[in-house]
Amino acid sequence: EAGVAQSPRYKIIEKRQSVAFWCNPISGHATLYWYQQILGQGPKLLIQFQNNGVVDDSQLPKDRFSAERLKGVDSTLKIQPAKLEDSAVYLCASSLAPGGRGNTIYFGEGSWLTVV
């Protein structure tokens, strides 16, 4: 079974530039998450989708971050304009719809962003 796919793996941009990250979840997983993980910290949820609807985006800095999942499958996270403090790993994860025991989330390898 293919895992969660993310691209690009690494990106270096200057502050005030824009960047976009792409994620393709595990086939059949209705729930998709974007997390931000700053070095030495735990992942912080940015946005959660259920199919193509947003369930939670309360911690997404909406003045500069946007995300979409138009067809309920793959998703794009965009940052514009980037700030130095956005340097982090952006982790995409997916899970089955609610129900059943377990239903853990599965992470992609992450997109490493450095803003200089």
Next chain:
Amino acid sequence: GQNIDQPTEMTATEGAIVQINCTYQTSGFNGLFWYQQHAGEAPTFLSYNVLDGLEEKGRFSSFLSRSKGYSYLLLKELQMKDSASYLCAVRSPQQNFVFGPGTRLSVLP
């Protein structure tokens, strides 16, 4: 609000047993998860508790007390490859996973 607390760092010796604690205060609870994260890699699932008690899975066990808002991950027969960060996460009824800060475990020879 959501608050999950773990020790920042722990050190143990190869072959020993180590217990990593996690305390949580969250609005809504639908399971507690433990993940392992090696440096530069994505977190991978280790264990899951939704009811009180101990879940054993090979060298790894996890315990939950919902009334105390407390969990621990027990690692036995430590190996060098167990050096990693261990993340405690609480799942809400809306399938929202909130992660703790992580505990960085160093296993020494």
